[in-house]
Amino acid sequence: MSSSTIESILQEKRTFPPSPEFSQNAKISSMEAYQQLYDRAAADPESFWEELAETELHWFQKWDTVLDWQPPVAQWFVGGKLNISYNCLDRHLTTWRKNKAALIWEGEPGDSRTLTYAQLHREVCQMANVLKQLGAQKGDRVGIYMPMIPEAAIAMLACARIGAVHSVVFGGFSADALRQRLQDGEVKLVITADGGWRKDNIVHLKDEVDKALVEGVPTVTNVLVVKRTGQDIHMEAGRDVWWHELQPTVSADCPAEPMDSEDLLFILYTSGSTGKPKGVVHTTGGYNLYTHVTTQWTFDLKDTDVYWCTADVGWITGHSYIVYGPLSNGATSLMYEGAPRPSNPGCFWDVVEKYGVTIFYTAPTAIRAFMKAGDQLPKARDLSSLRLLGTVGEPINPEAWMWYHQVIGGERCPIVDTWWQTETGGFMITPLPGATPTKPGSATRPFPGIIAEVVDLDGNPVGVNEGGYLTIKYPWPSMMRTVYGDFDRFRRSYWEHIPPKDGQYFYFAGDGARQDEDGYFWVMGRVDDVISVAGHRLGTMEIESALVSHPAVAEAAVVGKPDELKGEEVVAFVSLEGEYTPSEELAKELKKHVVEEIGAIARPGEIRFSDDLPKTRSGKIMRRLLRNLAAGEEITGDTSTLQDRSVLDKLRGGA
Ligand code: WTA
Numbered sequence: 226m227s228s229s230t231i232e233s234i235l236q237e238k239r240t241f242p243p244s245p246e247f248s249q250n251a252k253i254s255s256m257e258a259y260q261q262l263y264d265r266a267a268a269d270p271e272s273f274w275e276e277l278a279e280t281e282l283h284w285f286q287k288w289d290t291v292l293d294w295q296p297p298v299a300q301w302f303v304g305g306k307l308n309i310s311y312n313c314l315d316r317h318l319t320t321w322r323k324n325k326a327a328l329i330w331e332g333e334p335g336d337s338r339t340l341t342y343a344q345l346h347r348e349v350c351q352m353a354n355v356l357k358q359l360g361a362q363k364g365d366r367v368g369i370y371m372p373m374i375p376e377a378a379i380a381m382l383a384c385a386r387i388g389a390v391h392s393v394v395f396g397g398f399s400a401d402a403l404r405q406r407l408q409d410g411e412v413k414l415v416i417t418a419d420g421g422w423r424k425d426n427i428v429h430l431k432d433e434v435d436k437a438l439v440e441g442v443p444t445v446t447n448v449l450v451v452k453r454t455g456q457d458i459h460m461e462a463g464r465d466v467w468w469h470e471l472q473p474t475v476s477a478d479c480p481a482e483p484m485d486s487e488d489l490l491f492i493l494y495t496s497g498s499t500g501k502p503k504g505v506v507h508t509t510g511g512y513n514l515y516t517h518v519t520t521q522w523t524f525d526l527k528d529t530d531v532y533w534c535t536a537d538v539g540w541i542t543g544h545s546y547i548v549y550g551p552l553s554n555g556a557t558s559l560m561y562e563g564a565p566r567p568s569n570p571g572c573f574w575d576v577v578e579k580y581g582v583t584i585f586y587t588a589p590t591a592i593r594a595f596m597k598a599g600d601q602l603p604k605a606r607d608l609s610s611l612r613l614l615g616t617v618g619e620p621i622n623p624e625a626w627m628w629y630h631q632v633i634g635g636e637r638c639p640i641v642d643t644w645w646q647t648e649t650g651g652f653m654i655t656p657l658p659g660a661t662p663t664k665p666g667s668a669t670r671p672f673p674g675i676i677a678e679v680v681d682l683d684g685n686p687v688g689v690n691e692g693g694y695l696t697i698k699y700p701w702p703s704m705m706r707t708v709y710g711d712f713d714r715f716r717r718s719y720w721e722h723i724p725p726k727d728g729q730y731f732y733f734a735g736d737g738a739r740q741d742e743d744g745y746f747w748v749m750g751r752v753d754d755v756i757s758v759a760g761h762r763l764g765t766m767e768i769e770s771a772l773v774s775h776p777a778v779a780e781a782a783v784v785g786k787p788d789e790l791k792g793e794e795v796v797a798f799v800s801l802e803g804e805y806t807p808s809e810e811l812a813k814e815l816k817k818h819v820v821e822e823i824g825a826i827a828r829p830g831e832i833r834f835s836d837d838l839p840k841t842r843s844g845k846i847m848r849r850l851l852r853n854l855a856a857g858e859e860i861t862g863d864t865s866t867l868q869d870r871s872v873l874d875k876l877r878g879g880a
Pocket of ligand 1: 495540541542616617618619620621642643644645646647648668734735736748750751843
């Protein structure tokens with residue numbers, strides 16, 4: 226164990242192979258089949274991706290070069306021309322899918338809409354024509370700040386159709402966060418709505434846009450407003466226009482612009498622990514191909530599926546696996562406007578029952594919230610239509626995995642735990658559900674074509690079950706191309722932590738991991754969050770999982786607090802299941818439980834009880850803020866992504 230690796234202390238041994246019925250009907254139906262694909266792709270990635278690009282996508286013009294790799298810059302399908310909106314829409318119109326549901330939408334108040342591929346194509350063409358009328362041209366950036374309504378997807382596809390670059394900003398972000406992103410992207414147009422529904426409340430989107438623009442984003446010339454809630458809003462004369470007024474005035478015909486494979490498709494901002502948010506840049510051809518293939522294989526997609534990903538389009542998961550991946554495959558993608566809410570905590574299960582959802586893809590934070598809300602809610606609904614479950618966003622605790630498997634999946638549905646990032650564009654490490662035996666808490670094996678390795682800081686592979694830095698050693702089609710406007714930051718952030726060695730470059734985006742004796746990857750969390758106790762570097766995920774496996778604990782976040790003797794001491798922030806109350810005894814019991822589960826080295830010095838934990842708006846625990854609190858320091862760094870500020874005040878007061 227060198228100081229440049231991370232220790233792994235929790236080992237989960239349960240294994241769940243797919244059922245024979247699932248495997249029989251699956252596209253990739255055994256580990257042998259997976260291994261064959263994997264080996265072929267590893268031996269010659271270019272011909273592997275080339276063949277898929279030929280068979281799976283429509284190109285207006287074929288490429289000259291599959292991959293031009295000048296580290297750290299990769300260009301895929303150079304010289305090829307295509308349009309992702311064409312691949313998501315037009316090509317289905319000449320098949321029976323023309324009248325298949327492309328989007329099924331359920332609004333929070335219970336209203337709903339279904340758009341067939343023909344209808345979606347029509348609306349996308351109309352919005353594309355409106356954007357053109359407002360002066361948007363190929364290469365211009367368009368901001369999208371929307372609730373989860375069909376027009377959010379329509380706006381993205383309309384931009385792609387005319388070659389405008391979209392920059393979607395999550396509708397829960399404040400005016401400040403929005404302004405910062407609009408400025409950085411030098412956005413010309415903003416598409417928004419009057420408001421939207423979230424957790425029984427109206428979100429005032431247009432008001433936030435007004436605030437963001439009042440202090441000036443000089444590049445913005447127009448705001449296109451979709452009417453959703455009907456609330457009163459200000460419409461700035463000469464700048465703001467209504468979608469429902471312009472839609473009937475434009476043609477429903479708008480040919481898709483042939484785009485170069487490497488033309489920008491979108492910018493999506495992601496925040497690190499320091500510095501301003503990074504505008505992650507994705508381009509057209511490689512992104513279209515990779516999200517298409519990963520959606521098809523990882524979800525084992527069938528034309529009979531009703532597929533529901535609960536993410537917001539404001540995140541990469543919404544981009545790749547609500548809109549582009551599913552639609553490129555001609556799937557039925559369900560969009561839900563709201564979130565589980567006080568007035569109906571079982572609303573997700575109502576939606577599954579109502580539409581006969583077959584594939585359900587969500588995040589560990591949601592799964593832990595469902596667990597906390599109790600089994601009676603899902604048990605009161607008919608969830609028998611489900612055949613496959615997925616998770617993304619954080620390492621999933623084995624405890625939450627087992628609950629998902631038993632209570633939601635009825636022990637019949639494989640779970641695909643997909644490890645990936647905004648930067649990677651699509652799934653990197655994930656089970657293929659008909660092939661891969663799963664283990665609770667492991668994202669299992671790399672997708673074919675992905676060369677992943679756990680290394681130390683010098684780029685040397687670490688041993689079996691030894692923790693280290695999770696890296697990717699070969700380019701893949703949907704990798705980010707740069708940080709918008711800051712190539713140097715791209716290089717520094719992702720390619721220099723592990724310095725290149727003998728011409729080998731390592732992509733490293735910040736996670737610690739280990740690989741077990743079966744070659745399975747276990748992601749241990751962000752290395753920024755690693756705790757160093759008496760010379761041992763511990764990942765947060767394993768200690769948190771140990772805590773969550775105690776019946777009293779709903780959620781846990783552990784951080785290090787400076788300690789003169791040990792370097793750092795483990796401090797655990799814990800929220801309890803409904804029927805438990807904080808006490809000294811319980812704190813003692815939890816410390817003991819961690820020692821029993823993983824050993825004395827991980828024993829928390831301190832347990833702090835709290836109703837809630839500070840999370841980003843996409844549900845990730847912000848351990849950096851907890852670290853400040855544990856050390857009794859002021860909160861430092863960017864807090865614009867924080868979901869609920871009052872949580873911090875409560876934690877301060879209650880400590
Ligand atoms: C974490 C979300 C463990 C990880 C698609 C990664 C995960 C970051 C998993 C990216 C998973 C995501 N298991 N950790 N299945 N999925 N992560 O950019 O730390 O919002 O680096 O993309 O989330 O988050 P992002």
